[in-house]
Amino acid sequence: MAKSLISIHDFSKEEILHILEVAREFEQNKSQTFLSDKVIACIFFEPSTRTRLSFETASNRLGARVIGFPDAGNTSVRKGESLKDTIKMVSNYADLIVMRHPLEGSARYASEVASVPVINAGDGANQHPTQTLLDLYSILQTQGTLENLTINMVGDLKYGRTVHSLLQAMSHFSPSFIFTAPEELKMPEEYKNFLSQKEIPYSETLDLNEHLKTTDILYMTRVQQERFTDPMEYERVKDTYRLTARLLEGVRDNMKVLHPLPRLTEIANDVDETPYAYYFKQAENGVYVRMAIIAYLLGKR
Amino acid sequence: MENREKEVLKVSAIKNGTVLDHIPSEQLFRVIDILRLNLSTTPITFGMNLDSKSLKSKAIIKISDRFFEDDEINRIALIAPNASMNIIRNFEVIEKRVLSIPETITGIVRCINPVCVTNHQEIETKFHTYEKDGKIELHCHYCEKTTGLKNLKIITNDR
Numbered sequence: 001m002a003k004s005l006i007s008i009h010d011f012s013k014e015e016i017l018h019i020l021e022v023a024r025e026f027e028q029n030k031s032q033t034f035l036s037d038k039v040i041a042c043i044f045f046e047p048s049t050r051t052r053l054s055f056e057t058a059s060n061r062l063g064a065r066v067i068g069f070p071d072a073g074n075t076s077v078r079k080g081e082s083l084k085d086t087i088k089m090v091s092n093y094a095d096l097i098v099m100r101h102p103l104e105g106s107a108r109y110a111s112e113v114a115s116v117p118v119i120n121a122g123d124g125a126n127q128h129p130t131q132t133l134l135d136l137y138s139i140l141q142t143q144g145t146l147e148n149l150t151i152n153m154v155g156d157l158k159y160g161r162t163v164h165s166l167l168q169a170m171s172h173f174s175p176s177f178i179f180t181a182p183e184e185l186k187m188p189e190e191y192k193n194f195l196s197q198k199e200i201p202y203s204e205t206l207d208l209n210e211h212l213k214t215t216d217i218l219y220m221t222r223v224q225q226e227r228f229t230d231p232m233e234y235e236r237v238k239d240t241y242r243l244t245a246r247l248l249e250g251v252r253d254n255m256k257v258l259h260p261l262p263r264l265t266e267i268a269n270d271v272d273e274t275p276y277a278y279y280f281k282q283a284e285n286g287v288y289v290r291m292a293i294i295a296y297l298l299g300k301r
Numbered sequence: 302m303e304n305r306e307k308e309v310l311k312v313s314a315i316k317n318g319t320v321l322d323h324i325p326s327e328q329l330f331r332v333i334d335i336l337r338l339n340l341s342t343t344p345i346t347f348g349m350n351l352d353s354k355s356l357k358s359k360a361i362i363k364i365s366d367r368f369f370e371d372d373e374i375n376r377i378a379l380i381a382p383n384a385s386m387n388i389i390r391n392f393e394v395i396e397k398r399v400l401s402i403p404e405t406i407t408g409i410v411r412c413i414n415p416v417c418v419t420n421h422q423e424i425e426t427k428f429h430t431y432e433k434d435g436k437i438e439l440h441c442h443y444c445e446k447t448t449g450l451k452n453l454k455i456i457t458n459d460r
Contacts (some may be wrong), residue, residue, distance in 0.1 A: 007445065083422050105418040105443025124416050126444055 003297055004111035004118040008129045008165045013172040015296075020137050022292035022301045023285070026061075030288075033063025034300060041094035042068035043086070044121070045077065045101040050261065050283065051121050051130075055098045058290035067094060087113045096298060099123075117297040119290075125161050125227065131260055132165040134289040138282040139170075139217055142256040146170070152178040152211055154241055155221035155266055157187040162260045163221060167191055177202035178211045182240045184233060185223065208241050212251055218243070218276075220259040220266050238264075245270040258282050318343070318365040320387040320394075321377075326350050328380045329360035331455050335376050335409055336369075343367055355383065371398075376409050378402045379437070379453065402430050402437055410439060411454040417444035426456070 005011065011019070026032065040059040044052050047070055059066045069075050077086060083106060090097055091114040099110055100121040107120035107127070122128040140146050151170060153163045157179050167177065168191075177195065179187045179202060186204065195202050205211060212218070220243060228234040242265055243257065259267060259279040271277050295301040324332055326349045332338075338345055344365040353359035374386055378400040388396040408425045419426045419441070428439035428448065439448040 083418070084424075101418075102416070103418040103421055104414060104416050104446070105412075105441060106422075108443045109418050109422070109424055123418075124444075 001112065002115065002117040004114075004120075005129050005293055005297065006107045006111050006118065006120045006123075007127045008132045008169050010129070011133075016133065016136065016169065016172070018301075019133055019289065019292045019296060020140055022295060023133075023137050023288040024141075025301075026288040026291040026295075027285070031061050031063075033061075035059075035294070035298065036063035038062075038064040038095045038298065039093065040064045040066050040096050040098065040294065041090045042066055042098045042121075043090060043100075044068065044070050045072040045099070045106075047071040048100055048122060051100065051286075054283070054286045055119075055121060055130075055290055057287050058294060059098075061287065062291055062294060064095075064294075068098075083110065084113050087118075091115045096294060119293060119297065125159065127165065128161055129165065130286070130290055130293060131162050132169050133293065134282065134286040135162070135166050135219075135258060135260070136169055137285050137289050138256075138258055138278060141285065142278060143216060143254060146173040148174055149216040150176045150178065150211075150214060151217045151219060152180060152215040153187075153219045153221070154180040154208060154243075156185045156223045156227070157181040157221075158185040159224060159227040160221045163187075163219065164191060166219065168194070171195070171198050171200060175200060178215065179204045180206070180208050180211070180241070182206060182237045184237050208243070209247065212247065214252070215255055216252065218255060218257045220257060220263070220279075222259075222262065222264050222266060241266055242268060243271055244268040245274050248274055248276055251276065314392060315344075315346075315363050315365045315389055316392055318363065318367055318389055319369060320389060321362040321364075321374075321381075322359070322385050322387065323353065323356060324360040324362065324377075324381045324384050325356055326358040326360045329362070331380050332360075332362065332377050332384075334455060335380075336373070338362070338364065341367065372403060374398075375400055375403045376406070379406065379410070379450065380455070382437075405429055405442075406439065409456060410448065411456050412441045412444060412446065413448040413452050413454070414441065414444050414446040417441060417446065419443055 042052055042055050056066050087110045096117050097114055098119045098121050099107055102124050104124035104126040107123040111118040120127055143149055157163050223238045225234050255276055256278040257276050261283055329349045346363045349360040350358050384400050386398045387394045406428045412419050412426055427442035431438050437450055
């Protein structure tokens with residue numbers, strides 16, 4: 001079975017650091033067309049414009065040709081083709097598959113069926129490991145290190161898969177965590193137990209102001225409406241936090257605000273002009289990190 | 302007590318085969334399902350709601366002329382962790398085995414997660430077992446969610 005990236009647990013600490021180093025190389029030299037003999041399939045069974053464009057840009061910058069579809073609408077999936085058959089077919093055409101799918105576990109299954117590497121570009125609410133790696137890269141680039149940082153996660157810590165994966169990936173680098181969330185969206189017990197087992201300190205608060213001045217990375221998240229079964233609950237919590245430029249007065253000089261985007265009301269537009277805003281650069285970093293992952297899985301880095 | 306249990310064994314003694322004892326009564330039919338005993342062609346006797354020292358009420362299964370591999374029989378450890386297996390040859394118990402829960406479980410249990418790929422595509426389920434606070438938990442190999450023993454849904458043969 002070809003080496004794939006399905007879950008952040010698939011990469012060791014050494015592999016993570018290797019990817020980040022290669023990403024840095026690509027950021028310095030953005031077009032390296034050594035994959036000009038390769039075809040990369042970007043198959044998106046549910047739409048995600050940002051992620052897809054990022055992967056397609058990464059593929060193009062490496063010189064590879066891209067095939068695929070942006071949603072399942074006009075494909076044989078609508079005729080009832082099984083995931084297995086689609087993957088079997090695509091792995092005969094392409095050298096690597098990038099897949100997004102609404103069902104959880106679909107990417108792991110695809111990697112077992114495919115004869116080529118598979119990159120998980122999101123399987124439902126389960127995993128989205130390239131997002132985690134680009135978050136790590138953004139932290140490394142802004143702080144100069146991944147070690148001993150204070151990470152303040154804000155917003156939906158209950159359903160947000162990005163915060164869960166980032167928490168697990170950061171656990172390699174002796175961090176401290178602050179969890180800022182409303183009662184309904186607190187960090188689940190299983191992740192807090194995970195930290196306790198690894199003796200990683202964390203504290204919880206309802207108040208965004210409380211730890212702002214001792215934070216190195218402020219990781220903001222959107223409250224995702226689609227995760228709520230109760231619309232009243234969503235209405236209650238959706239506007240709990242709103243970061244403004246004024247709130248950022250007196251924070252650490254090195255502090256950066258990250259957000260997986262798209263944002264709603266949780267970050268005011270006036271934050272964009274402060275030196276702390278990093279979320280657009282973070283999205284750009286996604287291209288370099290995805291270039292690094294593709295090159296690594298194809299054995300070129 | 303001791304005598305009564307012997308009595309039960311005597312009544313339906315088998316010459317050669319396997320006796321599964323100390324199955325919780327309420328799990329008898331699930332055990333039959335998992336081992337596909339409904340498809341068996343050899344004589345089988347079942348008893349349930351029998352007195353038991355260790356269980357509230359136990360069930361027992363005696364299967365003539367059939368012997369199980371460890372990984373076959375360990376599949377029932379999920380729902381009958383204290384069950385024992387006696388191998389009978391010529392009316393004598395020649396071996397007693399205690400079950401243990403396998404590290405990986407394939408194809409018996411349904412994943413509790415409604416949006417898990419295994420609940421939508423024709424894929425054999427697969428779980429890794431973990432012990433947490435003395436309880437067994439199943440982690441889905443695909444969607445990475447945890448299914449507790451309380452919520453166990455057994456995949457039946459006649460779906």
